[in-house]
Amino acid sequence: MARNTVKQDEDLKRRSNFEIIKRLLTYLKEYKMKVLVVILLMIYVMACNILNPYLLKIAIDDYIGAKNINGLMKIGVFMTLLNLLAMFASRKRIRLMSSVTNNILLKIRQELYSHIQKLSFSFFDSRPAGKILARVIGDVNSLQDLFTNSVTSFIPELLTLICVAVVMFSMNFKLAIAAISILPLLAASMFTIEVVSRRRWQAYRQKRSNTNAYTHEDFSGIKVIQSFTAEKRTSKSFLKLVKEMMDAFVSAVRLNDLFWPIVEISSGIGTIIVFWYSVKLYGAGRVTVGTIVAFIGYIGMFWRPIFNISNFYNTLITNFAAAERIFEILDIPPDIVSIHDAVKMPRIKGSVEFKNVTFGYEDGTVVLDNVNFKVKPGETIALVGPTGAGKTTIVNLISRFYDAQKGEVLIDGKNVKDVEIESLRSQMGIMLQDTFLFSTTIMENIRYGKLDATDEEVIAAAKAVNAHEFIMKLENGYNTVVNERGSRLSVGQRQLISFARALLANPRILILDEATSNIDTFTERLVQKGIKKLLFGRTSFVIAHRLSTIRDADRIMVIDGGRIVEEGTHEELINLRGAYYNLYMSQYKFLNEGA
Numbered sequence: 387m388a389r390n391t392v393k394q395d396e397d398l399k400r401r402s403n404f405e406i407i408k409r410l411l412t413y414l415k416e417y418k419m420k421v422l423v424v425i426l427l428m429i430y431v432m433a434c435n436i437l438n439p440y441l442l443k444i445a446i447d448d449y450i451g452a453k454n455i456n457g458l459m460k461i462g463v464f465m466t467l468l469n470l471l472a473m474f475a476s477r478k479r480i481r482l483m484s485s486v487t488n489n490i491l492l493k494i495r496q497e498l499y500s501h502i503q504k505l506s507f508s509f510f511d512s513r514p515a516g517k518i519l520a521r522v523i524g525d526v527n528s529l530q531d532l533f534t535n536s537v538t539s540f541i542p543e544l545l546t547l548i549c550v551a552v553v554m555f556s557m558n559f560k561l562a563i564a565a566i567s568i569l570p571l572l573a574a575s576m577f578t579i580e581v582v583s584r585r586r587w588q589a590y591r592q593k594r595s596n597t598n599a600y601t602h603e604d605f606s607g608i609k610v611i612q613s614f615t616a617e618k619r620t621s622k623s624f625l626k627l628v629k630e631m632m633d634a635f636v637s638a639v640r641l642n643d644l645f646w647p648i649v650e651i652s653s654g655i656g657t658i659i660v661f662w663y664s665v666k667l668y669g670a671g672r673v674t675v676g677t678i679v680a681f682i683g684y685i686g687m688f689w690r691p692i693f694n695i696s697n698f699y700n701t702l703i704t705n706f707a708a709a710e711r712i713f714e715i716l717d718i719p720p721d722i723v724s725i726h727d728a729v730k731m732p733r734i735k736g737s738v739e740f741k742n743v744t745f746g747y748e749d750g751t752v753v754l755d756n757v758n759f760k761v762k763p764g765e766t767i768a769l770v771g772p773t774g775a776g777k778t779t780i781v782n783l784i785s786r787f788y789d790a791q792k793g794e795v796l797i798d799g800k801n802v803k804d805v806e807i808e809s810l811r812s813q814m815g816i817m818l819q820d821t822f823l824f825s826t827t828i829m830e831n832i833r834y835g836k837l838d839a840t841d842e843e844v845i846a847a848a849k850a851v852n853a854h855e856f857i858m859k860l861e862n863g864y865n866t867v868v869n870e871r872g873s874r875l876s877v878g879q880r881q882l883i884s885f886a887r888a889l890l891a892n893p894r895i896l897i898l899d900e901a902t903s904n905i906d907t908f909t910e911r912l913v914q915k916g917i918k919k920l921l922f923g924r925t926s927f928v929i930a931h932r933l934s935t936i937r938d939a940d941r942i943m944v945i946d947g948g949r950i951v952e953e954g955t956h957e958e959l960i961n962l963r964g965a966y967y968n969l970y971m972s973q974y975k976f977l978n979e980g981a
């Protein structure tokens with residue numbers, strides 16, 4: 387998948403209008419009864435609007451002229467009731483339709499959210515989080531107008547248009563043809579605008595997404611920005627992105643502004659044609675004055691729905707780009723999925739084997755090159771090697787975050803591709819270097835390891851990894867709320883909490899990317915003890931940075947250039963005087979000896 391950055395526009399496949407409309411309509415299907423009621427209510431309101439002038443005409447001509455107070459009262463009461471009802475109908479329509487729209491938006495958002503959660507790491511590798519956020523929030527919001535006002539008004543407007551056209555054609559065929567003669571020209575102009583406008587709206591959304599992604603990235607990295615006093619530079623980049631977004635918006639809106647003049651001019655020309663032709667027909671004695679007067683009246687009624695339908699079309703174009711962006715994500719198939727007849731992974735005993743595994747993140751690159759190893763249940767493996775060697779990649783394949791291009795990854799003799807992903811991952815504990823804590827209480831953060839754990843179980847896990855003591859010293863103990871990512875805690879404290887979380891999950895295979903950060907000796911001891919407790923009784927892979935962890939491991943695998951270059955215990959490898967020895971001499975000995 388091509389990689390996208392915050393400042394770069396995304397590539398989007400263009401879809402046909404028909405495809406988008408069809409797909410949007412599927413969301414309305416579930417609410418067809420409600421939508422029908424909304425349409426009927428709208429038709430009622432429109433009929434009232436059409437009837438009002440007629441009733442007024444009767445009141446003036448038949449009752450006021452004839453001084454018929456009784457008749458006038460009756461028609462007055464009738465009109466009041468009719469319009470009161472129309473008012474209620476309008477309110478009901480708005481409420482009903484906004485509830486339908488909100489439900490649809492909720493559904494689309496949920497669909498997007500749960501779909502994105504199923505997508506593999508490679509999807510997230512390929513685009514910044516802010517751009518994903520822009521689609522789930524911004525683009526879905528854009529559909530609101532489309533559903534609330536446009537979809538339902540389209541049908542009544544079309545009906546009105548058809549009714550008026552039928553009346554006009556039945557009154558005088560030739561005049562009716564004259565009245566609609568301008569329509570093909572109008573349709574052609576609209577179509578031309580649509581093609582360009584759609585592209586411009588898509589460009590605007592791309593720019594908006596870039597700004598969103600940049601802001602997201604910027605605020606996530608605000609500490610780095612401030613510590614390198616890069617505020618001015620980032621502000622400049624932000625301004626540039628915002629300006630690009632604004633320009634794209636202006637360019638799209640400018641085109642939209644052409645819509646109304648075109649419709650107005652067409653309506654004007656249409657009316658002039660009817661006038662001119664009526665005079666001609668009247669001169670030839672082929673039409674009465676009454677017909678001409680009625681026709682002029684109907685021309686107005688004919689153009690109003692055209693105005694409204696054009697408005698609908700305009701909204702459609704403006705928001706098609708959002709729909710396109712939403713559907714694009716929904717249509718990305720997750721590439722790491724359970725196969726059709728996947729079996730549930732039984733309780734894992736813990737043997738792990740790599741058989742001729744070759745893997746690259748992108749086509750044509752090789753990160754792991756024909757890797758082979760076997761690990762027995764309960765063994766602790768320390769993965770060491772220079773940066774970029776492929777250590778994280780190995781553990782990524784064990785958890786099946788990516789699939790190997792060649793070879794097999796076997797757990798208890800079963801290929802990870804043949805088992806249900808959930809049953810596999812639920813038995814694995816993955817602890818990343820950068821401990822991720824959510825902005826909630828410490829209790830809830832630990833409970834993340836086992837959602838149904840009782841408070842007592844949470845506390846027991848915290849005690850086991852020596853986290854209890856420091857937690858109790860916090861102002862609200864386990865109910866202390868940590869900031870986003872846990873930034874109010876020290877690195878060591880965050881690690882201890884993540885150990886408790888992992889211990890609570892009680893995984894059969896543990897993957898630990900050991901943090902490198904220096905912490906005070908006291909916390910370091912606690913962390914070391916915590917690690918020991920965690921590793922006990924389960925197969926573990928530790929991307930090790932502490933000499934103590936490496937020494938305690940049953941086996942050390944030295945990875946370099948995507949291959950296992952040495953394997954053995956600390957002593958064996960030191961005696962070998964090879965890659966590990968060199969690594970040890972250059973890194974671990976001096977950095978970790980004191981730990």
Ligand SMILES: Nc1ncnc2c1ncn2[C@@H]1O[C@H](COP(=O)(O)OP(=O)(O)OP(=O)(O)O)[C@@H](O)[C@H]1O
Nearest residue numbers: 511747748753771772773774775776777778779780
């Ligand atoms: N998501 C990714 N997409 C593309 N390439 C990647 C990705 N993750 C890692 N790589 C590349 O794969 C190679 C191995 O990376 P890996 O993260 O496995 O190294 P590592 O041994 O864990 O390094 P470190 O000790 O620095 O964490 C590196 O060249 C890296 O640039």
